[in-house]
Amino acid sequence: xxxxxxxxxxxxxxxxxxxxxxxxxxxxxxxxxxxxxxxxxxxxxxxxxxxxxxxxxxxxxxxxxxxxxxxxxxxxxxxxxxxxxxxxxxxxxxxxxxxxxxxxxxxxxxxxxxxxxxxxxxxxxxxxxxxxxxxxxxxxxxxxxxxxxxxxxxxxxxxxxxxxxxxxxxxxxxxxxxxxxxxxxxxxxxxxxxxxxxxxxxxxxxxxxxxxxxxxxxxxxxxxxxxxxxxxxxxxxxxxxxxxxxxxxxxxxxxxxxxxxxxxxxxxxxxxxxxxxxxxxxxxxxxxxxxxxxxxxxxxxxxxxxxxxxxxxxxxxxxxxxxxxxxxxxxxxxxxxxxxxxxxxxxxxxxxxxxxxxxxxxxxxxxxxxxxxxxxxxxxxxxxxxxxxxxxxxxxxxxxxxxxxxxxxxxxxxxxxxxxxxxxxxxxxxxxxxxxxxxxxxxxxxxxxxxxxxxxxxxxxxxxxx
Ligand code: 2HG
Ligand code: ZN
Numbered sequence: 001x002x003x004x005x006x007x008x009x010x011x012x013x014x015x016x017x018x019x020x021x022x023x024x025x026x027x028x029x030x031x032x033x034x035x036x037x038x039x040x041x042x043x044x045x046x047x048x049x050x051x052x053x054x055x056x057x058x059x060x061x062x063x064x065x066x067x068x069x070x071x072x073x074x075x076x077x078x079x080x081x082x083x084x085x086x087x088x089x090x091x092x093x094x095x096x097x098x099x100x101x102x103x104x105x106x107x108x109x110x111x112x113x114x115x116x117x118x119x120x121x122x123x124x125x126x127x128x129x130x131x132x133x134x135x136x137x138x139x140x141x142x143x144x145x146x147x148x149x150x151x152x153x154x155x156x157x158x159x160x161x162x163x164x165x166x167x168x169x170x171x172x173x174x175x176x177x178x179x180x181x182x183x184x185x186x187x188x189x190x191x192x193x194x195x196x197x198x199x200x201x202x203x204x205x206x207x208x209x210x211x212x213x214x215x216x217x218x219x220x221x222x223x224x225x226x227x228x229x230x231x232x233x234x235x236x237x238x239x240x241x242x243x244x245x246x247x248x249x250x251x252x253x254x255x256x257x258x259x260x261x262x263x264x265x266x267x268x269x270x271x272x273x274x275x276x277x278x279x280x281x282x283x284x285x286x287x288x289x290x291x292x293x294x295x296x297x298x299x300x301x302x303x304x305x306x307x308x309x310x311x312x313x314x315x316x317x318x319x320x321x322x323x324x325x326x327x328x329x330x331x332x333x334x335x336x337x338x339x340x341x342x343x344x345x346x347x348x349x350x351x352x353x354x355x356x357x358x359x360x361x362x363x364x365x366x367x368x369x370x371x372x373x374x375x376x377x378x379x380x381x382x383x384x385x386x387x388x389x390x391x392x393x394x395x396x397x398x399x400x401x402x403x404x405x406x407x408x409x410x411x412x413x414x415x416x417x418x419x420x421x422x423x424x425x426x427x428x429x430x431x432x433x434x435x436x437x438x439x440x441x442x443x444x445x446x447x448x449x450x451x452x453x454x455x456x457x458x459x460x461x462x463x464x465x466x
Contacts, residue, residue, distance in 0.1 A: 001068065001088050006045045009068045009090065013048060016058040023047040032073060032083075032091040036138070038339050039081030039420045044071065044091040051096045053171070053179060053210040059092050060208065060451075061177030069450050070175075072204040074114050074145035077138040079340060080419030082150060082203045086454035092208060094145050100124050101211070108216045109168060109185060114145025114209045121214075131219040133160035133251075136415070137325045145209050151201030153415030155252035155282070155324075158375030162415060164200045166215045172199055172207035175446045185213055198441070203417050204452040206445040220251075220284035224292040225311040227320055228299040229275035233257050234351045235304020236277035240374045241347060243281065246298045248291055253375035254280040254324050257354065260331075260371040267330050269323045274306050279374065280324050327371050328380075335367065335384035339394065339421075341401055345410035347377045356404040357381050364397040366390065378414035402428060418456045426457060 013022045023029055024046055033041030046068075048059045063070045069089035076083050085091050097113035100121065104110070105128055112121060118132075119139040125132045135154035136142050142152070148170070153162040169183020183189070183196035199206055230236040233255075240253050256264070258276040265271055271278070279299070283291050292310060299308045311317040331338055345353050354370060361368045361383075372379040381401055383394050402412055402425045412422050412429050427435050435457055442449070442457075 005066045005068055006089070009062055009066050010046055012062045012066070013046060013059065016062065017048060017055050021049045021051065021055065023049070032085065032093065035076050035078040035081060035083040037079050037081045037419065037421055038337065039084055042085055042088060044085040045088055046090045047093055048090055049093050049096050053173065056092065056173045056208050056210050057177040057179060059090060060173050060175050063090055063450055064176045064448065067448065067450065069453050071452050072149070072208045074143035075117070075141055077142040078146060078150060078419065079342065079416040080413070080421045082417050082419040082455060083146070084420060086420055094208070095143060097210065103128055103130070105130065107185070108218070110214045110216055112144050112212050112214060114143060114212065116144045118142050118144060118147055125216055126219055129219050130216040132166065132214065132216055134163045134166060137328065144212055148200055148209055148212055149202065149204045150415070150417040153373065153378065155254050155373055157415070158253055158373060159249055159251040164197065167196055167200050167212060168215050169213040170196055170199055170209050171211035172209050174207045175448070175451050179210070183213060187215065203419060203455050205442060205455055206451070221286050222288040223282060223284045224288040225280070225282045225317045225320055226292065226295055226299065227309045228279040228281065229272050229306040230277040230279070231274070231304045231306055233277045233354050235302065236279050237350045237374060239279060239299055239302040239305070242302050243295065243298050246294060248283070248295055248298070250281045250295070250375065251284050252280065252282040254372070255374035256327070256371045257369060259369035260327060263330050263334055263369060264323055267333070272307055280320055331369065331382050331384070336386045337384070339383045339398060341381045341398065342378065342413045342416040343381060343401065343405040343410055344376065344378045344414035345405055345408045349408040349410065350374060350377055350379065353379065353404060353408055357401060360397050360400045360404070364393040366394055366397045373414070376414060377410070420455060423456055423458055
């Protein structure tokens, strides 16, 4: 990136948006170098703190005119490097656009800015008797703009689906500074191409959200949580299927494997020493009492079941979830380096995937543990290591995990996106023709390739199945 273009961008942005919203010194920009993935960071040259649509438009107009790359960023909690300014240039931060503009009880929808913290939307909706289901485990700090960009999931996605299911419409600014509104405020609507669906999950490569219209649901009347302890992973995963075959549709079915349980124990969480795998299952709706009894019976009669505990009160429920939600930070404490993958396989293939992961770990000598959203077949396989000399073995392990996932009919990412960390594998899943088509779409939105460059796809022209 020529220094002259950056210098001109600094002057033009300060003039258009105001000095106080344009950070240029290395210290202020340093905080925007990384997200919560393991990908190497890069300090941007400029950080714009947008406080209005006009600021987003001015940034994207100036960036296009001067040929400066722009990386949009909301909470910066992503796990795949999506918010890392891989090509330098401008970070366009939308965290200050944090208003819930409308909470429409009659029509069950919310209109929000991209910097609304997901947990704040949960609380605001619930205070009105409403419910916003997507619940990434980083809900206390992640933001709706990033959730929409990544099509974030979370434990409740099993029953309620991912963020995509709740985005009715968006206002998005495109490179050059032109704003489009796509979608609707109604539940149904099939007018024209579904541009909203294309923008959701586009990982900040097609447009920058300035407003998002979200569908809400009535708040479930009751919630109940049960914990199933098992003698091994296969028994726990088989019980997931048994629960479904019994006609129960829990909102979450979370799984922890033996090393994941040990990790929790090492942090002082009391878990029955006989248990080698765990399912955390939550029901909601109108008749949870009866469903909970059924669930208890299904779990305790499942082969390999050791114990079933039911959370009798809100405090116990919160404690169970605290341990699950802390899995990612807990795992981070176990080793100097960790990669958390986000693969999905058909539910029936989860045990087989875990067997293959064990084989990969042994072959490459890399420590690993797995937890995740078993109801969806979405498993966070974590590789842990302490020495840079092991980097290559870890890379081989990740590559083999991707191959195993695809061989079992799965997909590379269930909720964290491809970003920087998985772009080298995408062609293995999608094939060169589809990746070429996606490159073509990208060029329609961003002909100069300046918006979040380096994400999702291998560089143009390298669509080989590496
Ligand atoms: C979770 O399910 C999150 O806890 C984070 O998706 C996963 O970082 C991780 O390992
Ligand atoms: Zn997850």
